[in-house]
Amino acid sequence: MTGWVIAAVVVIALSAGLIVWQAKALAKCRFWCRACGTLFELPWRRLVFRQHVNEEWWLCCPHCGRKGWCVARRKGKDGDA
Numbered sequence: 190m191t192g193w194v195i196a197a198v199v200v201i202a203l204s205a206g207l208i209v210w211q212a213k214a215l216a217k218c219r220f221w222c223r224a225c226g227t228l229f230e231l232p233w234r235r236l237v238f239r240q241h242v243n244e245e246w247w248l249c250c251p252h253c254g255r256k257g258w259c260v261a262r263r264k265g266k267d268g269d270a
Contacts, residue, residue, distance in 0.1 A: 193233075203207070212236040220259040222250035 216233035229251055240247040245258040 208237060209233070215261065218261045218263050220246060220248055220250075220261055222253060222255065222259055222266040223257060225250060227252040256261040 191254075212233040212262045215236050218232065219230055221228055221230045227250060231248065231251075238247075241261075246258070246261055248259045249256045250259065
């Protein structure tokens with residue numbers, strides 16, 4: 190039984206590590222608000238458990254305050270600096 194507990198702890202730790210890694214990688218992106226057209230960035234801590242579908246993320250725009258689907262754009266892509 191102890192082996193199962195250790196395996197479960199390892200799986201949970203690896204899963205948590207992958208979630209944090211993904212959030213940190215996503216923090217290198219900018220998000221485009223469809224309501225006001227603002228490109229904004231968020232710290233990785235605010236991206237950890239956010240809902241997404243492909244390149245669209247359910248976020249709250251810090252400029253206009255609207256909650257909605259925002260498109261993730263990598264920095265440097267499409268002329269972004």
